[in-house]
Amino acid sequence: MSLFHWLRKKLLFLTRANLFIAIGFMLLLAGWQVLSFYTHEILLASPAQAACALWGIIGTSYFNENFLITLWRLFFGIVSGGLIGFVLGTAAGLNEDIKNILEPFRWIMLSIPPVVVVVLAMLWFGMGSKMVAFITSVLVAPIVYVNTVKGIEMVDEKLVEMARLYKFGFVMRIKDVYTPAIIGPLGAAMVLITCMGARVVILAELMGANDGIGYALGVTRSNLDVPQLFAWVLVTLGIVSVFEFILLRPVEKHFIRWKL
Amino acid sequence: MSPVISFENVVKEYGGRKVISGLSFQIHSREVVGLLGQSGMGKTTILKIIAGLEMPSDGDIKVIAERVGYVFQEPxxxxxxxxxxxxxxxxxxxxxxxxxxxxxxxxxxxxxxxxxxxxxxxxxxxxxxxxxxxxxxxxxxxxEVLLLDEPFSALDLQMKDAILSMIEERLLVQPMTVLYVSHSQEEVMRISNRIFMMSSGSKLDELPIQHCRAFRAGCKKAFLKWTKQIGSN
The missing domain is CATH 1.10.8 (Helicase, Ruva Protein; domain 3)
Structure with a gap:
């Protein structure tokens, strides 16, 4: 019996894919450890130092406040940006004229550097949650928009014709024909915007907020507290992985169960 | 009795190419009509126009039915x-x-x-x-109107036979006007009480009822002679 099969018997969740993901994580940690060994601790904290720093801040009111406000901003940004992108994308996918009207907006929103949006939002909204949520929504919406339009354009024309024949209403067409058909590209877009959203929220907080993980990162940088800086990075990765693996993937899996 | 489906000089063009030109025919209530013809003659276009999925380029169409059922070539x-x-x-x-x-x-x-x-x-x-x-x-x-567009072309003979029996049984319980498009003469003959042969986009020839009866009785000669005659015309 091979080592893999022996391990699999012991650990039921251990699939071949999971095994290789675990190997990837090990390599990442090993690389980080080796790199930190040869680098001054003021530049790079070791995994152990980062873990200790994380242990030190978790549960403190400082951690809770900054963690929860970032989580809320990220959630709000993804949901509002996702909804705007989905609604506009659906309208544009179904109507060529709407798509053409929105084309210049799409082009600008996808081409503009995030930092420009951050600076403008700071000017318009000042510091705080409004500004961060605005930036996240504005940067997330075009990605969902593009994926929704592409998805709708790829829906099987024969199914659309069948829906017309049996007089499916507008809501029914969206709910039963278009949305399930585009859930694949939309799921991929949601994963993408979650990762991008976290980066954008933290960047915006770093540049123009008095709280949140981005703000905490700025403080640790000023204090040259590198282990805590890495601890906050681990927290960010944790948030993204919870969004992706505990929320988005199961939802996506539920909607594409007919393919399994 | 007024017809349920009526085509009067119907024309349908796709990008300047006439698929149907000046086609006229009528189908009455509860008739089961078979439509034979080679590929590319516009049979599916006729069904789509009846179903309201396509609009004719010219001509008059009347379909007196609130609900139209359609069984496509693929499910x-x-x-x-x-x-x-x-x-x-x-x-x-x-x-x-x-x-x-x-x-x-x-x-x-x-x-x-x-x-x-x-x-x-x-x-x-x-x-x-x-x-x-x-x-x-x-x-x-x-x-009120059921359109069947070569629905069994991809199925084996046994399955075709079973499904045709199901349709026959259903039509006894729930009579409706049926237009059945197929390549297969046997299939069409089996359930239809009127048969059209489409030899071009503008003409439908109706099979004389005595040929239909003879075909069902096992004599295919008259039918084959008729199809040849239409082909040569």
Whole structure:
């Protein structure tokens, strides 16, 4: 019996894919450890130092406040940006004229550097949650928009014709024909915007907020507290992985169960 | 008796190419009409115009039916909905509540011998099963006009025979006007009481009823002579 099969018997969740993901994580940690060994601790904290720093801040009111406000901003940004992108994308996918009207907006929103949006939002909204949520929504919406339009354009024309024949209403067409058909590209877009959203929220907080993980990162940088800086990075990765693996993937899996 | 379907000099063009030119015919209530003809003659276009899925470029059309059922060449089931849901959805679209639609869908799926597969997704069903779901979906809406567009071309003989029997049985219980397009003379002869042969986009020739009876009785000579004659014209 091979080592893999022996391990699999012991650990039921251990699939071949999971095994290789675990190997990837090990390599990442090993690389980080080796790199930190040869680098001054003021530049790079070791995994152990980062873990200790994380242990030190978790549960403190400082951690809770900054963690929860970032989580809320990220959630709000993804949901509002996702909804705007989905609604506009659906309208544009179904109507060529709407798509053409929105084309210049799409082009600008996808081409503009995030930092420009951050600076403008700071000017318009000042510091705080409004500004961060605005930036996240504005940067997330075009990605969902593009994926929704592409998805709708790829829906099987024969199914659309069948829906017309049996007089499916507008809501029914969206709910039963278009949305399930585009859930694949939309799921991929949601994963993408979650990762991008976290980066954008933290960047915006770093540049123009008095709280949140981005703000905490700025403080640790000023204090040259590198282990805590890495601890906050681990927290960010944790948030993204919870969004992706505990929320988005199961939802996506539920909607594409007919393919399994 | 006024016709349920009436075409008067109907023209249909696609990008300047005439698929149907000046076609006229009438179909009366509860007639089961077979439509034979080679590929590319515009048979599917006729069905799509009747169903309201295509608009004619010119001519007059009358279809006196509130509900039109259509069984396409391929089943066209929503892959993300179960067999039961696929049958239910058109009824819900017509305003029926979910409970009633579910009961009716179950009944029609049972009639198609699919009671055990109501919660299967289309990808879990065979081609014949999917086409029967499609047929159940069409029957469940209780259409006044049913359009069958070579629905069994991809099925084996045994399955074709079984499904044709199901259609015959259903038509006895629920008479409706049927237009059945096929390449297969046997299939068309079996369920139709009028047969048209489409030799070009502008002309439908009707098979004399005595040829139809003779064909059913096993004598195909007269029918073959007729089709040759139409071909040479």
């Amino acid at each position: 066209r089931l929503l892959p993300w909905r179960t067999a039961l849901e696929n049958v239910m959805l058109p009824m819900i679209a017509l305003g029926m509540n979910k409970k009633q639609a579910g009961e009716k869908a179950n009944h029609f799926l049972g009639e198609m011998e699919l009671s055990e597969f109501t919660h299967y997704y289309p990808s879990q069903l065979s081609g014949g099963m999917m086409q029967r779901v499609s047929l159940a979906r069409a029957f469940a809406t209780e259409p």
